[in-house]
Structures are given as C-alpha cells and as structure tokens.
Amino acid sequence: MSNADVTAPEPISEAELVFEGALRPRSLDEFVGQTKVRGQLQLLLQAAAIQGRTADHILLAGPPGLGKTTLAMIVAHESNKPLRMSSGPAIQHAGDLAAVLSSLVPGEVLFIDEIHRMARSAEEMLYLAMEDFRIDIMVGKGAGATSVPLDLAPFTLVGATTRSGMLPNPLRDRFGFTAHLEFYDEPELEQVLFRAAHMLDFSIDRRGLAEIAGRCRGTPRIANRLLRRVRDYVLVHGGDADLAAVRAALALYDVDELGLDRLDRAVMEIMLTRFGGGPVGLNTLAVSVGEEAETIESVVEPFLVRIGLITRTPRGRVATPQAFEHFGIQHPQGSLLPGVL
Ligand SMILES: Nc1ncnc2c1ncn2[C@@H]1O[C@H](COP(=O)(O)OP(=O)(O)OP(=O)(O)O)[C@@H](O)[C@H]1O
Numbered sequence: 001m002s003n004a005d006v007t008a009p010e011p012i013s014e015a016e017l018v019f020e021g022a023l024r025p026r027s028l029d030e031f032v033g034q035t036k037v038r039g040q041l042q043l044l045l046q047a048a049a050i051q052g053r054t055a056d057h058i059l060l061a062g063p064p065g066l067g068k069t070t071l072a073m074i075v076a077h078e079s080n081k082p083l084r085m086s087s088g089p090a091i092q093h094a095g096d097l098a099a100v101l102s103s104l105v106p107g108e109v110l111f112i113d114e115i116h117r118m119a120r121s122a123e124e125m126l127y128l129a130m131e132d133f134r135i136d137i138m139v140g141k142g143a144g145a146t147s148v149p150l151d152l153a154p155f156t157l158v159g160a161t162t163r164s165g166m167l168p169n170p171l172r173d174r175f176g177f178t179a180h181l182e183f184y185d186e187p188e189l190e191q192v193l194f195r196a197a198h199m200l201d202f203s204i205d206r207r208g209l210a211e212i213a214g215r216c217r218g219t220p221r222i223a224n225r226l227l228r229r230v231r232d233y234v235l236v237h238g239g240d241a242d243l244a245a246v247r248a249a250l251a252l253y254d255v256d257e258l259g260l261d262r263l264d265r266a267v268m269e270i271m272l273t274r275f276g277g278g279p280v281g282l283n284t285l286a287v288s289v290g291e292e293a294e295t296i297e298s299v300v301e302p303f304l305v306r307i308g309l310i311t312r313t314p315r316g317r318v319a320t321p322q323a324f325e326h327f328g329i330q331h332p333q334g335s336l337l338p339g340v341l
C-alpha cells in the first residue's frame with residue numbers, strides 16, 4: 001500500500017468501512033471534539049423532544065472523514081428514531097426521491113449523503129417535502145398530465161456535503177441548522193485514538209498516540225487507519241507500541257510529519273516549483289494536478305490553509321515560507337506578496 005492510500009481522507013476499502021462502523025461513537029456524549037456543533041445539535045434535539053415533534057432539518061458540512069455520517073447516525077439514535085440512508089448520486093430522478101419519501105415512517109431520520117449531487121428535479125421536490133411534508137406526484141404525460149398531492153410522514157432530513165457552497169440557496173435555507181465540521185486538534189485526535197485503541201484492545205503508549213494525532217491530517221478516519229497500521233507493525237515486529245514503533249510504522253508508509261496525502265503534496269509541489277509559490281488560481285492548480293477544482297477547494301485547500309502552508313489572497317493561492325521550508329525548496333526572492341507572512 002502506498003502513502004496515497006494511508007493518508008487519503010476517503011475510505012479506502014470495504015474492510016475499512018466495516019471497521020469504521022465498529023468504531024463509530026453512538027451518542028453525542030461519546031462523540032469527541034466539535035464542541036460547538038455538539039452543543040448546537042443537543043439543543044435542537046432536546047427542544048424537539050420536549051415538544052414531541054420531529055427535529056428541524058440539519059445540514060452537515062465539511063471535508064471527508066470528520067464525522068458527518070457518524071453524526072447522522074447519532075441524530076437518529078438520540079431521537080430514538082429509525083434511520084434511512086441515501087445519497088445524492090443515488091437520486092438521479094424525482095421518482096427516486098418520491099419512492100424514498102413516501103415510504104418514511106413518522107419521525108424517521110432521512111440521511112442524504114453528498115446531497116449536492118442530487119438531480120435538480122429531485123431537489124425541487126425536496127423543497128416542498130422539507131417545508132410542508134408533502135410532495136406533488138405527476139401522473140400521466142403531456143396535456144393529460146395532472147399533479148397529485150401526497151402527504152408524507154413528518155421526518156428529519158440530515159444532509160451531508162463537502163460543498164455547502166454548491167447547494168442552491170432555496171435548499172440551504174430549508175435546513176433549520178447547518179453544522180460546519182472543522183478539522184480536529186491534536187488533543188481531540190488523541191482522544192479519538194485512545195478510544196479506538198481501547199476498543200481494539202491495543203495497548204499503545206501516550207507518546208505514540210500523540211505522534212499519530214499529529215500526523216493524521218486533522219481527520220479521525222485517517223487517525224484510526226494509521227492506528228491500525230501501527231498495530232500491524234507491532235504485531236509483526238514484536239516489542240511495545242511506543243513512539244519508536246509509531247515512527248517506524250509511519251516511515252514505512254511514507255507519512256510525513258504533517259500527514260500530507262498524495263494530493264496535498266502534488267498541489268504544494270506544483271505551487272512551489274512550477275509557480276514559484278504563487279499566486280495561482282484555483283482552476284489552474286486543479287488542471288495542473290489533474291483533479292477537479294471542487295476537490296481542491298473542498299478537501300485539499302482547507303487543510304493546507306489550516307496548517308499554514310498556503311494562504312488565500314484575492315489574486316489566488318500563495319505558498320507560505322513554511323511551505324518552502326517543509327518541502328526543502330529555496331524561496332525565490334520577492335515572489336511573496338507583501339503582508340503574506
Ligand atoms: N468525533 C469523533 N469521535 C470519534 N470517532 C470519530 C469522530 N468522527 C469520526 N470518527 C471516526 O472516523 C470515521 C469516519 O467518520 P465518518 O464516516 O462519520 O466521516 P464522514 O464525515 O461521513 O466522511 P465522508 O465525508 O467521507 O463520508 C468513523 O470510523 C468514525 O468512527
């Protein structure tokens with residue numbers, strides 16, 4: 001396996017999805033970090049419970065692997081309601097959505113992952129469903145077509161997106177609350193890892209955990225994956241799961257000190273070498289690394305900004321002096337904009 005796999009923020013195999021399922025926190029109390037969002041969700045769910053109604057619709061926004069699916073499951077669990085899972089790419093026609101909506105039981109939580117990828121026609125149907133728990137079904141074709149209203153059971157929609165900016169306003173406005181998930185800080189990641197190690201019955205020392213926490217791209221999914229690679233390493237080589245074992249295992253998988261993945265590195269290397277540190281426009285960057293601008297903007301850039309390797313300026317993305325230093329590239333004199341570090 002290459003580094004492209006171990007530090008990718010998306011799930012890398014079926015086995016990993018099973019593993020993730022087993023490690024998922026089941027309640028808000030068990031969910032580590034995202035303190036703000038947790039408090040907001042708690043209030044929303046408690047208020048709904050007091051009034052005996054379904055909770056308002058919730059939009060979860062943020063990069064992959066930060067816990068959107070986990071939170072959707074927690075919303076259903078905490079409200080003691082069943083959960084129906086679907087996704088934008090699976091809803092290619094209004095009819096696909098009508099089938100799901102009309103079969104919901106009262107209070108059910110409907111999770112639509114990647115909601116920004118849903119078909120336009122379905123989106124329009126969803127507006128009415130979210131607002132009035134009603135849809136209009138078209139019967140017949142051409143001049144004889146009529147629309148038949150259909151009442152739905154009240155439900156709570158939980159949408160997840162890595163691109164909240166791509167949602168049309170009318171859809172975004174119909175969510176009672178948008179939770180913006182942030183990258184986790186190191187103490188939080190240590191907690192995620194501590195919990196996972198405990199569940200895996202794997203004893204690893206605190207310094208080892210801290211080392212993984214600093215190299216997992218602020219992402220629980222990656223933290224848990226690296227933990228498993230360290231466990232493999234100790235299993236094969238024997239000895240304790242200590243700082244030295246963690247370093248050796250991560251070195252084997254080419255995980256650098258910042259935990260950058262393949263795409264992060266490709267973006268940085270192109271910015272530093274081909275564009276002398278920038279400024280570079282988003283689309284130019286995307287074309288240069290052969291990725292969609294959407295992925296660069298929603299997955300790669302937020303992390304690189306967060307760890308201080310790039311800054312966003314009105315003229316484009318600019319690499320910071322730390323970026324030159326991290327990649328061991330000579331900083332071309334005078335290429336930085338004044339005021340940008
Ligand atoms: N706050 C957390 N505490 C503990 N574990 C977490 C937390 N958030 C996520 N995880 C773990 O990280 C893994 C990935 O989380 P999840 O599948 O919810 O991410 P996601 O945001 O839905 O990602 P994607 O956008 O790729 O679907 C899960 O195995 C989960 O156990």
Ligand SMILES: [Mg+2]
Nearest residue numbers: 068069070113
């Ligand atoms: Mg998910």
